[in-house]
Amino acid sequence: MAGNRMQKIGSVFSRTRNLLRIGVIKKPLWFDVYAAFPPLREPVYRLPRPRYGKVKDVIRPIFYQEDEVRAKFYRVYGSGPRPFNLSQSNYKSTCQRFVEKFNELKEEGKIEEEKLFEETGKALLASGIILQRRGTDKVVQEDRQGVETRDSVLHLQLQTVLEEIQGKKKDQEEQTPELAETQKENPLPS
Numbered sequence: 800m801a802g803n804r805m806q807k808i809g810s811v812f813s814r815t816r817n818l819l820r821i822g823v824i825k826k827p828l829w830f831d832v833y834a835a836f837p838p839l840r841e842p843v844y845r846l847p848r849p850r851y852g853k854v855k856d857v858i859r860p861i862f863y864q865e866d867e868v869r870a871k872f873y874r875v876y877g878s879g880p881r882p883f884n885l886s887q888s889n890y891k892s893t894c895q896r897f898v899e900k901f902n903e904l905k906e907e908g909k910i911e912e913e914k915l916f917e918e919t920g921k922a923l924l925a926s927g928i929i930l931q932r933r934g935t936d937k938v939v940q941e942d943r944q945g946v947e948t949r950d951s952v953l954h955l956q957l958q959t960v961l962e963e964i965q966g967k968k969k970d971q972e973e974q975t976p977e978l979a980e981t982q983k984e985n986p987l988p989s
Contacts, residue, residue, distance in 0.1 A: 807844045812837075865898045871916060872897050877933045893930070897923060 809817075812833050818824045872894050884890045891899075901919045904910055910918045920930050 810841050810843050812841070865902065868898050868901050868916075869894055875916075875932060876930050880931065893928060896928060897930075900926075 808814075812830075815824070815827065815830060819826055819830070876893075876897075879893050883892055897919060900922055901915065904915060904919055904922065923930060
């Protein structure tokens, strides 16, 4: 039966009877028993009606104070480069560490409320947790000596390539006036 699994029109018996008439299904074992001993009230779907006006569930949304911090964290930093490791019972996500540090700095009361989020990020960075803002390129951290040696080698290679290109241009400029003079003296027959 295609469509919604929650059949709201008719009973199971009436729907099965109609499917048997058109030959879509085989007769189920319970069909003859149900036809011989039908229930007193046929079980059909009915919308439940409230007895005394509209009944509303008074379930307030549950928000904790740190939920706002978490929402801002995920909006600014995203979920991070790695998935959560849920196999360890004592695993703390970067967001959880951020929230704990945020609450710790808030309890101290030394930092203003507006700057608390940024200061928490700086405090985590000082403790060795690197936060990557959304939309920024990921930078691989390398030691400074390796970067300087690589940059100096790259600079030397670029400088030699540049000198070669400039030398070729000078040679072409020197050859161009000579070719122009020879073409004036000996024009090509056309």
